[in-house]
Amino acid sequence: MRGRDRLGPVVDTVSNAFRTPDVEQPYAALGVKDDEYAQIREILGRRPTSAELAMYSVMWSEHCSYKSSKVHLRKFGELSQDTPRGPLLAGIGEQAGVVDIGQGYAVTFKAESHNHPSYVEPYQGAATGVGGIVRDILAMGARPIAVMDSLRFGPLDADDTHRVLPGVVSGVGGYGNCLGLPNIGGEVQFHDTYLDNPLVNALSIGVLRHEDLHLAFASGVGNQVILFGAATGGDGIGGASILASESFDEDGPAKRPSVQVGDPFMEKLLIECTLELFAAGIISGIQDLGAAGISCGTSELASAGDGGMHVDLDVVPLRDPSLQPEEILMSESQERMMAVVEPANVERFMEICAKWDVQATVIGEVIEGDRLIIDWHGETIVDVDPKTVAHEGPVYERPYHRPGWLDAVNANRAEDLPRDNSADGLKQSFVRVLGNGNVADKTWVTQQYDRYVRGNTILSQPDNSGMIRIDEETNLGVALSMDANSRFTFLNPYLGAQQSLAEAYRNVAVTGAEPVAITDCLNYGSPEDPEVMWQFAESVLGLVDACRELGTPVTGGNVSLYNQTGATPILPTPTIGVLGVIDDVTTRIKSAFQHPGDAILLLGETDEELSGSIWEAELHDGHLGGMPPKVRLDAEKALARVFATAAKERLLSSAHDLSEGGLAVALAESAFRGDVGFAVTLPGDDPTVALFSESAARAIVSLSGADVARFEALCAEHGVPVTRLGEVTDDQLEFVGRFSIALDEARDAWTSPIPAALGRA
Incomplete structure (x- = not known):
């Protein structure tokens, strides 16, 4: 051998x-x-x-096949395919969803996971996760214009977190920065269950004109199949596809196929080359080669087309000439694409590839019939119906049931935990919540990402959502947010998934953009565990019902299962990416307080909802019990309508959604980012609830006193409750009658935890 x-x-x-x-x-x-x-x-x-x-x-x-999840995912297809801006141009089943945003423009966006490879080899696992999702966007005919990422790690003080986190962040930043794509948002969270099971969810967005849309299919007998990009190597053989299909054992992955190795400079050439090929009008069908490599490209293109395909594997360019045909088919080497081209256009195709120094090889052609035939050394080694490979694999209706232990968890409410409402107690709670890893400043991470390359970034971390200008003449733009609340989803998967969607929706809305569509990346434990499958099934139902209510179709996404070590699954983590459209980016609303003297208003209703909160986790030693806050989708829609109008009328100086950490964190972050203070009076009788409740459909705004009456009238028109809290000040964070703290002291509590934990303070 x-x-x-x-x-x-x-x-x-x-x-x-x-x-x-x-x-x-x-x-x-x-x-x-x-x-x-x-x-x-x-x-x-x-x-x-x-x-x-x-x-x-x-x-x-x-x-690759979603064999345990597709029976549930089909429910997304039952949703309307219309966004508030019109019908989807491409949706579930394509390499990425495509949304009409007006003025002849469309954007394509999608999220995917690269979780298991990022544990085995953090830098390359994360880097190639970025590269793969960017190629999905490219394959739709779009120019990639930005990326985002949602990251989950074990505890900040864990040794393996210190191994994985810096490598993942470096991989995300290194690959994206080399591509010249701004990283405009995302999140970083920590929990014990992500130790040895980090989550690396990457999102990319691209822009195209309607007429530039391309789909993945091979049609036209005699058309040539061309493999172009990097040569095929032994890296990544069975990588993502096999790693993501089995749990890790207690000592690490049960299988360790080599993780893909990325070359962002090759990908940059591939992007420019592919865009020129599109512009030349010589591509009939195209497919990114990601997970499953040539196996995926050939079978999916042939399955989606109107004929078969014949491929000669001998001519595939190899970095390692000793590779056997099985390995060539399974290799997940990066920076590769597969195109279907009419014979008359092959010469021009090759000329464009040569111009960009991109290797291109004709490896086969579209044939009559419905067979995928692959030869090696003159012998046929594959003769299959491609549909049975790509689209007609096994479908499992895994058994699932609600965990028996969940009743006790739901009964163990955070609302029943002790709370210290003294001045000292509230101040200490405030400082500790600000220093919680899931709230603390993420600048150590985001400073490694280029957020402004290409010159069209309007908002980025640490604002509520990222925003990109699409048209420099009209200022048409889009906003994006990625969010997941795994603590809420653990307590109630149906409601928790809805809260994850609502938070991402709200983050987009408070910038003044109109939320129009979603992508998702659903991260769960083993599907062979009926309790995990129940979490997954309930989450999907929750998302379907919420999307129907909000009018935001699911354009596509990703499922990542087997995220567990031994018998311990991760917290269920439905990461939701929401896309919004804003007609004029110059009207966008920032999250930072801007002007001392501005009024501060709270929008929405606050209830005693502390279960699943940061206060619960930080003040009570990781406690997690009770039920998540009520989902208020009507209130979320009303809030979005208020912000859309307020942005157009330029009424607001700032807006910040309320989510993790509640009012306390929203006020503090708005002050830190504006380098100002505030003086506010807490509403209600219980200051702990007022500060730390994580009730949904809420936001704070700051604005000139001259605009308060108009804004309050706007809120009344849409049924959004308004409470006047106080005003922006100079350098103190004052909770009138409760406690106060210097701006710099509070900011230090917020900025220091992550650098200190990683030894880079």
């Missing part, structure tokens, strides 16, 4: 498979279950060749 074990004979042909039906094959080592292997044999009417087994193993993996 030329020095190491192989997946099968050096050349295992289709004819050989017929002759040797009883050859033992290492299907279990490739993650294929007994019944799946039997299903493959039934489909083929024989045993698979080694190459076919390799293809089925990666394409039927959890990461």
Whole structure:
């Protein structure tokens, strides 16, 4: 076997498979279950060749086929495909969703996970996660214009967090910065269950004209199949597809295929080359090669087209000439694309690739019939119906049930925990909440990202959401936010998923943009655990119902399962990306207090809702019990309408949503970012509730006293409650009649935890 074990004979042909039906094959080592292997044999009417087994193993993996989740995900397809700005131009099933934003422009956006590879090799795992999602955007015909990321790690003081976090952040920043794409937002969170199971969810957005939209299919008999970009290597063989389809054991991953190695400079060339190919009008179909590599590109293009495909694997450019055909098919080497091109356009295609120093090779053609045929050394090693590989794999209706232990968790309410409402007690609670890792300043992370490259960033971290100008003449723009509240989702998956969506929706709305569509990245433990599958099923139901109420269709996304070590799953983490449209970015609303003397108003209703809160976790040693706050979708929509009008009328100096940490954190962050103070009177009888409740559908604003009456009338028109809290001041954070703290003292409590924990204070 030329020095190491192989997946099968050096050349295992289709004819050989017929002759040797009883050859033992290492299907279990490739993650294929007994019944799946039997299903493959039934489909083929024989045993698979080694190459076919390799293809089925990666394409039927959890990461690629969604075999445990698709019965639930289909509910997203039942939603209306209309956004507030018109029908989707492309939705679920495409490489990324495409939304009409007006003026002939569309944007495409999508989130994906690269969780398991980022634990094995943090830098490359995170970097190639960014590279992969950018290519998905590119493949739709769009120019990528920005990225975001949602990151989850174990406790800040854990040794492995100190290994994983810096590598992941460096990978995200290094790859995105080299591509020249601004990183405009996201989040970083910490919890015990993410130790050994970090989450790296990357989002990218691109812009295109309506007529530039491209889809992934291979049609036209005789059209040529061209592989272009980087050469194929041994890195990433079975990487994301197999890593993301099995739990980690207590000592690390049960399987450690090599993680993909990224080259952002090659990707930058690939982007510019592909955009010029689009502009030349010579691409009939295109597919990014990410998870499952050539197996994915060939089977999905052929399956979605009107013919079959023949491929000669011998001509695939290799970085490692010793690779066997199975390995070539499974390799997830980065910076590769596959295009379908009419014969008359091949020469021009090659000229453009040569101009950008991008390697391009004709590896096959579209043929009559419905077969995907792949040859190696003149012998046929794959002869399959591509639909059975790409779209007709196993579908599992996994058993699920509500955990019996959840009743006790829900009964153990944070509202029943002791609270210290003395002046000293409130001040200490305020300082501790500001220093909680999930609230504390993330500048140590974001300063490693270029947020302003390309010159069209309007808002970025630490504002409520990122915002990008699309048209420099009309100032048309889009806003994006990524949010997940895993603590709420643990307490009630249905409501928690809705709260995650509501928070992202609210973050977009308070900038003045109109929320129009979502993408999601659903991160859960093992689907073989009925309690985990219940969390997943309930979360999907919650999102479907909330999207229907908010009028925001799901454009696509990603599911990441098997995020657990041994029997301990991560907290269920539905990461939601919300896209908003703003007609004039010059009207955007910042989150920082701007002017001493401005009035500060609280919008929305505050209830005694402390369960799942940062106050609960920080003041009560990680306690997590009770029920999440009430979901108020009507109130969220009303709030969004208020901000859309307030932005157009330029009524507000600032706006900040209320979420983690409640009013206390929103006030403090607005003050820190504006380098000013405030004097406010807390509403209600209980200052702990007023400060730290995480009731939904709330925001604070600051504005000139001259505009207060108009703004209050606007809120009344939309049924949004308004409470006047106080005003912006100079350098004290004063809670009148309760306690006060110097701006610098409070800011130090907020800025120091992450640098101190990582030894870089």
